[in-house]
Amino acid sequence: MVSIIILSRGRCGLSRCITYYLLATAMTDFVVIIFAVIINRISGIYFRYSSLSTTPACRLIITIIFAVRDASVWLTVAFTIDRSMAICCQSLKISYCTEKTALLVIGIVCALCSLKNIPFYFYSQPLYVLDGVSWFCDIKSSYYTAPLWQVYDMLEQILTPFLPFFLILLLNAITIRHILASSRARKRLRGADTQGDQEMTNRRRSIFLLFAISLSFLLLWATYVGRFLYVRVSGAGYFSGLNFSDPQYILQEMAIMLTLFSSCNNVFIYALSQTTFREEIKKILMCPFASIIGHFKC
Template sequence: MHFPPRGPIYATYYTALAGIAVPVNLVAIVILSRGKCGLSRCITWYLVSMAVTDLLVILTAVILNRIPAIFFPGSFLSITPVCSFSIALIYASRDSSVWLTVAFTVDRFVAICCLKLKTKYCVTKMAAVIIGTISSLGCLKSVPWYFIHEPMYVIDNVPWYCRLKNLRYTSPAWRAFDWFDRILTPCLPFLLIILLNALTVRHILAASRARRRLRCHSNAEDHSDPEVESRRKSIILLFAISGAFILLWMTYVVQFLYERLTNNYQILGFTDPKFILQESANMFQLLSCCTNTFIYAVTQRKFREELKNLVKHPLSRLVKLIQQ
């Protein structure tokens, strides 16, 4: 994340990612904020906050870090204090994005499996508190990353580029912080999401069997159950978001475990397999910041309708202007 590679593959990938991720996240923010997608206000708050943090990840990690390093090396963004601040922002937005996904998973688990707690937890006020807390803690945890970098060159008393200090690998405190950072994001979210989804599935299957038995005993007509249909839509959205997160962060987890188990941090060049694994992990991780909007479009009918209206409105206005 600190030394973006150069080459046509990386240049094309990060340019395309920025060109896709920025508009799709903006579209998601606009559509969800209008509150016409048939989702509760609590869910809407989580989804909007996730779209905002995903957009911030793209802005900080791709537009302010990757693309300038590839196309404009030696720009103002390469000065060491600016570079260090940019890296701290990347970690802050990344951690917030990941833990908001966990918060959304917890909210859906409580709403489906803990009916007594639902009335107190799954409300807009609680969602706002949780979103604010996660964002604040994400910013606070990223502060040490600003101080762990040193300049690669000093030209005319101006420090250039960011390089990790040797303290990063020799200090027990920094090694402990590095383990804490990687466990907190994304290892612990991995475990929480998998565990909560498994418990949610078990609860839904048990509840569905019980409802089918009750409907059979009451000789209900053979038509769709609104409660089951509502749960089905909710669980599809939950599993799609959680599944995409796990798949796209898996390489990052593998890279972290390989690096720590082998205790080998040296990278010999852009063709080094360790560098390719590391960069692939970063590429997949950043790709996760533009998948949620496509998930909404595939799984939510009302979101698709709002998206069509959003596209049709400016086109209809343009046609009227041409006719006039």
């Protein structure tokens, strides 16, 4: 919420194009926290037999979770493409890195992610029916055997996270190579005197930022990818949580937890590296205390 408020105020010294991407990422990450953590996890444990546990609500929540998770990942990819264009392709920067393009890309990404995950509403069935009310969601056995579901499952894993990670890694490698080449050329022009070179400092910060993005995405999705490959090779199924002490269930839930972390740290990686963003956080945190002090002074 703090990230959304700060970015929406537009006082971080960032272009509106960058702000739109970061704001969209922050909003999708916030929805991930609401639905995947609070509604699906916390409510599912402490309010187990609420209306949210009925099968229709469960199906809807699962669909929304997959949609916003994918949107968060692909908005990260879209922002990486935008920054790569801005750094490496000066000829395309003027036409591509604009507010209009950013809004269009954000809208397309969110729409496609929503459409792509509609089948998840139909991949589960009621765990049991009590007094005519269907409760919870259990993955249909046909999900593991039907060719159409098998193709969809494979496509789902390719689109998230295999393809995003490949694109982020490739784009960051190209961008970092360009930054390093530009830095070497700048050193040759300036000679040995590189102290106080603000441009060099900004480029080193960009390299650190890009590496952080790639490594964060890789590490936090590695367990999920490994779990998926294990299921594909061994033929094991996904667990619905009937046996909480089962190591396979623990591994599955740990993988999901790490992907949720990945959806929640994008804004921190991008925005907290900005000094002005940190200053805005300090202002917001100090605002209540400033109001109290001002009240007593009056």
